[in-house]
Amino acid sequence: MPTNPLSRRGFLLAAAATTALGVTGCGLGGGTEDNADTGPVTGDVTGEIKFQTWALKPKYTDYINGMITAFQQQHNGVKITWIDQPADGYLQKVTADAAAGNLPDVINVPPDLSYPLARKKLLLNIETAAPDAKKDYVDGGWAAYALPGQPGSYGFPWYLNTGPTFYNKALFRQVGLDAEHPPTSYAELEAAALVMAQRSNKQIAMLGLTPVIADFGLYGVKVMNDDGSKFTFNEAKGVEFVEMYKRLFDAGALIPEALSATYTGAGTKFMNQQIAWAPGSAYDLQNFKTNAPSLYANVGITKTITSTGKANLYVQGLSVPSASKxxxxxxAFARFVTNAQNQMAFAKLTAIFPSTKGSMQDPYFAQDGGTDEGRVRVAAAKQLDTAVNYTPVQWSEQMTTLLQQKMSDAMQGKATPKQALDDTVAQCNKLLAG
Known part of the structure; x- marks a missing residue:
């Protein structure tokens, strides 16, 4: 079911940016011949660089400053200026800087933003610039920056996440559902949701969001063709998925507010105990504990439901602009920030997972320490080995809005599920081609 995080900040740090910014073809300047990939980058590690992150101040100031100090001590003559941009408008800020030729030397970007930048030759191909780097990172993390139509890879994976699902045990019990054995398949979830809606006279809904593109992937729908040139999620299985949502909506198992263009998401509804099922992370669990103690006392934790056997993967990384002087x-600094030691230290500060090979063997990811936060960490860690990034890098914010609108039409009977998906795919493919 919908994979949007309960807290944008939670998955921003813990794997954010589940929707891409549609910046392809929006005035980004292309790289020059001087910036083309010509082979391994060599030269002394010295001089000044600028390093930009996404909403890490003030909570992680000491951690970032500590890494900068350590690197500068290892390399005499290096000076690193850290720039931290706020969460709101970050993708737009990066896009504007790219268009103006003002990107910092190391930038924190998710794969979906690296895609339009790499297409314009604005990022270094890491496999060419640092050919020995790939061996240090897990395959899924590295592959996230291997972009369709582009050779190589365009970012050092920094941190990963995948989240379990939270459910409200009290609401399950209220309608006579087994709170200790939550649904583990889509069929079981639909059945439980229908029971909840019927027995509560439509006063309690299981779900709070129409499906986003990653949900189609989790259901087993083929979202794009093999070469990434066209969207294909209007196939029969995609229609089947939307038909299920239509049944749930008609029964009152999906809240009607989810159809509004101004809807703020399922997170608040789950926090207010108005829906019973929502994805999240350990970051959200701490939020429940602090701000919704009555919910926290009744939160259940279960695996992500998926038809593929693979949960959703979120990735954040560091890229180096090709125009860096x-x-x-x-x-060298991007590799230092993303090395095993520094990623492990970061993982112990917050709810993320390292992208470096071997790091997940640390007992920290297998032992919960008797805490709820530990339980979420261990549950998510078990999913991470096979997790997949189901959101194509070609997917844009405009496409997200379009899908939401068409899903609303399908739920309200203004279009059949097939018509809604056919229209969405046709318009998304037009955007992709243009």
């Missing part, structure tokens, strides 16, 4: 230092 100090590529050797930028590459």
């Amino acid at each position: 100090n590529k050797p230092t930028a590459l």
Whole structure:
């Protein structure tokens, strides 16, 4: 069911940016011949660089400053200026800087934003610039920055996440559902949701969001064709998925507010105990504990439901713009920030997982320490090995809005599920081609 995080900030740090910014073809300047990938980057690690992150101040100021200090101590003559941009408008800020040729030397970007930048030759191909780097990172993390139609890979994976699902045990009990054995398949979830709606006279809904593109992937729908040139989620299985949502909506198992263009999401509804089922992370669990203690006392934790056997993967990484005037230092610092030691230290500060090979063997990810936060961490860690990024890098914010609108039409009977998906795919493919 919908994979939108309960808290944008939670998955921003814990894997954010589940929707891409549609910046392809929006005035980004292309790289020059001088910036083309010509082979491994060599040279002394010295001089000044700028390093930009996404909403990490003030909570992680000491951590970031500690890494900067350690790197500068290892490399005499290096000076790193850290820039942290706020969460709101970050993708637009990166896009504007790219268009103006003002990108910092190391930038924190998710794969979906690296895609339009790489297409315009604005990012270094890491596999060319640092050919020995790939071996240090898990395959899924590295592959996230291997972009359709582009050779190589365009970012060092920094941190990963995948989240379990939360459910409200009290609401389950209220309608006579087994709170200790939550649904583990789509069929079971639909059955439980229908029971909940019927027995509560439509006063309690299981779900709070229409499906986003990643949900189609989780259901087993083929979202794009093999070469990534066309969207295909209007196939029969996609229609079947939307038909299920239509049944749930008609029964009162999906809240009607989810159809509004101004709807703020399922997170608040779950916090207010108005829906019974929502995805999230350990970051959200701490939020429940602090701000919704009555909910926290009744929160159940279960695996993500998926027809593929693979949960959703979120990735954040560091890229080096091809226009950087100090590529050797930028590459060295990006690798330093994303090395196993520094990623492990970060993982113990917040609810993320390292992208470096071997790091997940640390007992920290297998032992919950008797805490609820530990239980979420261990549950998510078990999903991480096979998790997949179901949101194509070609997917844009405009496409997200379009899908939401068409799902609303399908729920309200203004279009059949097939018509809604056919229209969505046709318009998304037009956007993709243009």
